[in-house]
Amino acid sequence: MRDPQEPPQELAISEQVAVYQREFPNVDPQVETIVSTLSRLARRMSVAYSRHLTDLGISQADWEVMKALIVAGSPYRLGPGELARRIGLTPAAMTHRVDRMTTAGLVTRSRDESNRVRVNIELTELGREKWLESMRMAAVFEEALLQDADPGARADLAGALGRMLRRVEEHQPDALGRCDDLA
Incomplete structure (x- = not known):
């Protein structure tokens, strides 16, 4: 029992x-x-x-912001509106997340020198280090996960899963109606 x-x-x-x-x-x-x-x-x-x-010492939410900044490319900077759009958050939710991450030293918020009305959110060195360490940890985990698959099997699996994902994306957009953020 x-x-x-x-x-x-x-x-x-x-x-x-x-x-x-x-x-x-x-x-x-x-x-x-x-x-x-x-x-x-x-x-x-x-x-x-x-x-x-x-x-x-970071959350999934923090990681999503760091990822969006990394994907934007060096100098790892975006405006809060663009950052919110890329992650699929409301501006208010993005502000709350950025406030928390600024306090933790993961990002900075500063005025754009070319347009003083515009604010930039930029990844700090600490934020980049945390993101890179998370990627190192994930790489070890993922390699262990796929240890039984040789390169040919991995290519076949990647192809099959990619096709499945594309079919879902075509017919089942995310909660905000977007499909384009799932590359």
């Missing part, structure tokens, strides 16, 4: 698919196995990445 204080265990994927087949006999068990596995993998990877970021 299970202890009521103990969290319930997830079913094995094969058991989950068997339940789906029992309740909905038309389900393709191979497709459901793939999709269920991808879903569980994404959740578990998200937990692992969050732990890595916590070890660095």
